[in-house]
Amino acid sequence: MEFLKIFLIGVAGTLILLLGLQLFARWRTKKLVGRDIPKKLGRDVVLYFYSPGCGACRKMEPVIEKLSKSTKVKRIDVSQREGLELAKQFGILGTPTTLVVKEGKVIKVFLGAQKEDKLFQEVKA
Secondary structure, three states, X not given: OHHHHHHXXXXXXXXXXHHHHHHHHHHHHHOOOOOEOOHHHOOOEEEEEEOOOOHHHHHHHHHHHHHOOXXXXXXXXXXXXXXXHHHHHHOOOOOXXXXXXXXXXXXXXXXXXXXXXXXXXXXXX
């Protein structure tokens, strides 16, 4: 019985920690809205941060591919040194993360895989 109590406390603690990390990542990334981006990345662009080993990123790939036919999309591979440095510069903690940039400023941040219609709606707005 004592083991079960310790086990449940451990599981609860782990869940609370994971939830806290998720909330922190969302808070930190949402602070990007309104931020200027380096001119070399473009003025009206979608910045898509991904990792090749990420399942959610693979799920997003067809959506990003379709979006890139009508919008400038810069794919940033965080498993590469340059991509990782850029992710650090923006404070991005997880993939996939998508930033919608208009006139050189971040206007919207998406964390995780997104539905096509939701992403297209924000980009076209």
